Amino acid sequence: MIIGIDANEANQKNRVGIGQFAFNVVKNLEKIDGKNSYIVYLKEPPLSDLPKEREGWKYKIFGPGKLWTQIALPVKLFTQKEKIQLFYSPSHYAPRLSPFPTVISIMDLWHHRHPEQFDKKDLYQLIRWEKYSVEKAKKIITISEFSKSEIIKFYGVKAEKISVAYPGFDSFELNEKEDMVKKVKERFGIKKDYLLYLGTLQPKKNIEGIIQGFAQAKNTKDKLLIIAGKKGWHYERIFELVKKLKIEDKVIFPGFISEEEKPFLIAGASVFVFPSFYEGFGIPVLEAMSLKVPVVTSSEASLPEVGGKAAIYCNPYSIEEIAFAFDKALGLNKTKRNEIIALGLEQTKKFSWENCALTILKTFENI
Known part of the structure; x- marks a missing residue:
């Protein structure tokens, strides 16, 4: 043929x-x-x-x-x-x-x-x-x-x-992981533990919900929020919201992330956040799981198919639920964190x- x-x-x-x-x-x-x-x-x-x-x-x-x-x-x-x-x-x-x-x-x-x-x-x-x-x-x-x-x-x-x-999804080889994570954090001015969103800045990604949930959560007071990715459309409101909430010192926008830097930025995160309103699939969820980072994602659309039993889910239309999910992920003790990481690694084997x-x-x- x-x-x-x-x-x-x-x-x-x-x-x-x-x-x-x-x-x-x-x-x-x-x-x-x-x-x-x-x-x-x-x-x-x-x-x-x-x-x-x-x-x-x-x-x-x-x-x-x-x-x-x-x-x-x-x-x-x-x-x-x-x-x-x-x-x-x-x-x-x-x-x-x-x-x-x-x-x-x-x-x-x-x-x-x-x-x-x-x-x-x-x-x-x-x-x-x-x-x-x-x-x-x-x-x-x-x-x-x-x-x-x-x-x-x-x-x-x-x-x-x-x-x-x-x-x-891409399987990453993390050579000299600790050194490279440190270099990537220094490059983007990241001096504290952080939650990471990585993707295009556009409405369906619910980035405004991420920002509001981050501002409302209890366990984020000493953390940073990194919103990484290229500008899509209707992104202006995202920057306006950060100013309105007066958290400019806690939110970093590093822009588009190269394929070389991406795995180290993900691997250095405390939590990967992806509570989209709508996704056809959601490859970033698997990338984060493969790099042993707990994931907070949406209970809507295709994301439960992607995350299986290995993610922490929230209703993306509820700021309270997003904040609660952030607190839950950041509040995991070592045993629970290792359990969810292990579930994530197992989930990635399906794809x-x-x-x-x-x-x-x-x-x-x-x-």
Whole structure:
């Protein structure tokens, strides 16, 4: 079988969310599948960490980049000499027209739940392009049972059309851990024990709830709150809230964290906090668990699927519950802390990028 892949989401330097998913799926499909051949379609030359060309793994690079899935990609698919058996887009958008069966991936449908949080032009494109992609797809791959239920709810898709491929997470090698944690803390001016949020600054992450819970909790008086990640949208209110609560000296915003520094920043935290309103999955929860850091997360959406019995849960819509969960995590004695760390390490064994790619490959083969 010859499989085509739109790997543009994977072909970017600072990968988060769908880019992280696409990159790891592409990398692991190349690693595990020696039977099928792949043609990988890109607007720009592949970055150095994407798989190298070989027999059975070839790149096609072409433009124009603007409206690529709508114009350039369909033209290429209809005019190329190779006949592929299916075309996979590890994102919400398939080519507008395709002579071959298509498969797409959908992470979540937050834009259907809260359209007011999106730019009108972006939202219009997202929903219109997503709609035709869902309707034309032979199969839809998503990342949790929760997201599967959302796709069924909003698009009326039959359950058998949707496959769930749980994402994996990066396993970190912490060489010289203590020294590196110390260096990272010094770099960001962290001089006390801290709670850590790591992710994009955007409304669905409930960062305002984290800040309010931190301010209200009893066991945080001698702690810092680190809110790390790139600015998304509607982030201004986050900074305004810190000023309003007069806790500027207790909250640090280090911005985007490099992949080299990320594991050490997580490993140095007393608690990792991730009480999102909505997640298609929640890879940061697994990353923190793998680094032996207790996790406070949300009882909503997909997060109980991710955290299992290894997380401390709270209602993200209740500041009191968030504060209580922070206090509970910080108040664990050594035995209880070791117990929850052990549960976290066990939970992470359920997820890997290789298993994710295997599920996707089985989906391809069953079309």
